[in-house]
Amino acid sequence: MPTTAIDSIKLNRHAKEPLYAQLYATLRSQIINGQLAPNRRLPAVRVLAKTLSINPGTVVSAYRELEKNGYIISRRGSGSFVQEGMANSLPDQSAIPRLPRLDAENAQGLDQSVIDFASYSLNPDRFSTTAFKQAVNHILDRDGGHAFLIEDEMGYYPLRESIAAELAQRWIQTAPQNIQITSGSQQAIDICARALIRQGDCVMVQNPTYPGAVDAFKACGAKVVGLNFDHGTMIDELEKTLCIIQPKILYLMPNLQNPTTYSLSRREKARILGLAHYYNFWIIEDDYGSGLAYDSNTLHAMKENDPDDRIIYVRSLSQIFASGMRLGYLVSPTRLIESFAGVKRIADISTSGLSQRIFDYYLRNRLWRKHLESLKLAYHHQYQLADRLLSKSFGDQLSWQKSDGAVWFWLKLNLPMSAAEFCTAARRVGVLVENGDRYYIHAAPHDHLRLSLAPVKESDISTGIKRLAEILPQ
Secondary structure: OOHHHHHOOOOOOOOOOOHHHHHHHHHHHHHHOOOOOOOOEOOOHHHHHHHHOOOHHHHHHHHHHHHHOOOEEEEOOOEEEEOOOOOOOOOOOOOOOOOOOOOHHHOOOOOOOOEEOOOOOOOHHHOOHHHHHHHHHHHHHHHHHHHHOOOOOOOOHHHHHHHHHHHHOOOOOOOHHHEEEEOOHHHHHHHHHHHHOOOOOEEEEEEOOOHHHHHHHHHOOOEEEEEEOOOOOOHHHHHHHHOOOOOOEEEEOOOOOOOOOOOOOHHHHHHHHHHHHHHOOEEEEEOOOHHHOOOHHHOOOHHHOOOOOOEEEEEEOHHHOOHHHOOEEEEOOHHHHHHHHHHHHHHHOOOOHHHHHHHHHHHHOOHHHHHHHHHHHHHHHHHHHHHHHHHHHHHHHEEOOOOOOOOEEEEEEOOOOOHHHHHHHHHHOOEEOEEHHHHOOOOOOOOEEEEEOOOOOHHHHHHHHHHHHOOOOO
C-alpha cells in the first residue's frame, strides 16, 4: 500500500460513526478510485493498527467488511489483497456500514436483481416495526432523555436481570452481576481474547469455524490450533492434541456449529468439560445457532452444567433481532468479571443504552418469544423448501448435513470445480454464495460453500437455486 495512501487515512474519534466503519469507507474509496491497485497487498493488521493508533480489532473488522462486500480477498499466510475489477465498478450509493442519511430509494444498496445467499443478516421484512415502535415510544415516555445516557460498562442492570431470567428458562443458572452486555457477539469474543490471551498462548478451535473469532484471537497474539470438525466430532483429536499442547482457551459452538451445522452430543459435551477441568483451560461457548432451532429443548448449552465456573457463554442478540443494533452478551465466570468489564470500558465504554432498554422491553413483555416463534416458523419453512430444491436441482452433485434449526446450508461440492470457481460463476448469474475456504484454519479443501437463507425472501429461493443450477458443468 503506497505511503501516500496510508497518510491519507484520517479517522475521527469523536464522530458517531465507528472507527472500523470510517476505515472501511476510506479503504473502499481508495479501491474504487484506483489509489489501491488490483492485487495490491494491504498492510498487515498490526502494522496498520500501529500506524493509525487504533486497536487491531478495528482493522480486523474493517478488513472483514471489505472482504464480505467483495473489495478484498484474504489469503491465509499471505495477507489481504485488493480484488480485481473493483475500481469504479460500483455506484456511489452502494452499501457503506452505518452510512447516515441514505435515501429510501437507495437504502438497500445491493442490486435488487442479485439474490444474496451470503449474508448473515436476517431479511429485514421479518422484523416487526410495529412492535419496535411500541417499545421505543414506551421507553421514551417512561425514561425521556435518560434513555440516551451512557450505561455502566457491565450494561443496563434491568436488562441483565431479564437475561438472567431468560437463561433460567433454558436451565442456565447465573446472576445479573455475571452478565456483561456487549455490542454484538463479536465484541464479546474480542473481550475474552483481550482479557485472557498473552502473546504465544494457544487457542483451540473447531476446524472449520467462525473466522471472526480466529481473527480476534490472532490479533491478540494467540497461536490458533484447529481440530477437525468436518464430520461433526472432535473428541479423539482433542484428547490427542491435549497430550502435546496446553491451550489457554477452547473456543467452540457445541450446538448448530457455524458453518458445519453439526451439534455435539451430551456425552461429548460432558467429556470436553472433564478435559477442561483436567487440563485447566477456559471454554468459550458461542451459542450462535440455537436461537432459531425448531426444537431448542434438544440443544442443551454446556453452560447448564459448569461446576468449575470455567465456561464463558457468548450469545448474539442482534443476529436474530436487528443486526444493525449490535447487541449481545457474555456470561462471565466470577473470577473474570472485573477483567472483562475493564476491557469493555476501554473498547467503547458502554453499549447503546437505548438498544439495551428496547431489548429489555421485548423480554419483559414477551415480545421476544413472539419474535422468535415467528422467525422459527418462517425459516423452518424456507429451509425445507431450499432442501427440496437443492436435492432436485443438484442431486448428488452437492451433499450436506440436514439440521434442525439451521438457517444456512454447508454444502460440499461433488463437482469438477472449486468453491472459488463456483462462487465466481454464481456471481455472474446474479447470485451471491459464500466460499467455505475462509472458515478453515488451515488446509481448506476448496470444496465447500455456505448458503445462507437468513437474508433471502422466500420468493427468491427458487429463483436463486435455479440460477445456481445453470452453472453446473454440462
